[in-house]
């Protein structure tokens with residue numbers, strides 16, 4: 001049984017970088033956890049790969065030989081990230097495609113564009129996200145953090161799943177989907193986990209719990225999809241991760257709050273190379289062959305919150321998300 005995030009053993013490991021059962025820990029970098037892995041036969045999509053953890057994940061996947069498609073809403077930023085990666089590794093295979101996860105139309109058009117490229121798809125890294133935004137609705141009328149962090153990725157994954165299944169079938173290589181969640185799924189909570197009845201309600205909106213709810217949705221989505229794929233016998237795993245605390249553009253709506261928080265919690269903050277380690281480990285490491293429906297932190301399995309392990313809540317969220325997406329067709 002994996003230990004919870006707040007178990008004293010893990011707090012000790014978090015603070016000291018002491019490695020866990022996987023042989024890696026909070027001090028491991030994305031390059032270290034993928035050393036020796038040959039990903040040259042893999043194609044990956046990394047959402048939000050234009051900055052922060054997503055850029056580092058794209059760089060390291062490409063360093064291991066994967067063909068990486070950076071899916072980004074800001075094409076200039078994505079092209080700059082692509083140039084930085086190629087400057088450090090001229091052999092890197094990186095393409096850029098436009099994707100705005102807060103727009104159902106844009107997600108559909110991204111999927112159409114990607115599928116028209118007739119590439120295989122082995123890895124889908126659902127990394128993009130926004131945090132603690134002031135109340136705002138997406139162009140489809142869905143609260144912005146839920147729309148970007150969960151609904152956009154829910155639809156994107158659904159639209160790309162056929163391609164992932166055919167790639168896995170034809171190549172015999174296991175497909176992997178990684179959802180970037182956060183420890184916030186267990187610290188910024190609302191009663192019942194997901195406010196199905198008030199998902200867009202402005203009067204009761206609180207930016208922190210709206211983020212926590214969207215990150216809980218990332219885990220529930222991964223778990224329910226994993227269950228469905230196991231039932232089908234598809235050769236695709238789905239897991240979720242908390243990358244750690246890393247000072248990135250993510251804090252743009254909460255620079256003062258996060259800066260203040262960091263003063264008291266600085267020993268557990270990571271730099272970006274360590275922040276991309278858990279995603280890269282779960283995406284590429286051979287030790288995780290066949291491992292699905294799990295939650296990882298510091299490159300080791302952890303037990304997420306009770307809500308995150310609630311199978312009924314995961315089913316309910318799946319049906320709710322389908323209805324939201326279908327309503328916008």
Ligand SMILES: NC(=O)c1ccc[n+]([C@@H]2O[C@H](COP(=O)([O-])OP(=O)(O)OC[C@H]3O[C@@H](n4cnc5c(N)ncnc54)[C@H](OP(=O)(O)O)[C@@H]3O)[C@@H](O)[C@H]2O)c1
Pocket residue numbers: 047048049050051052053054071072073074077099100101102103126127128129130131148180181182183242243244245246247248249250251
């Ligand atoms: N940093 C942390 O401490 C931390 C902790 C726990 C979890 N996480 C998770 O890790 C993931 C990556 O975060 P990060 O720290 O690397 O932050 P980041 O540097 O801000 O990266 C997030 C990326 O998502 C993109 N994005 C935002 N909204 C989008 C949209 N509507 N459509 C397409 N792309 C969009 C951003 O693009 P723009 O630049 O155009 O906005 C950016 O490239 C997020 O899911 C976050 O929740 C981070």
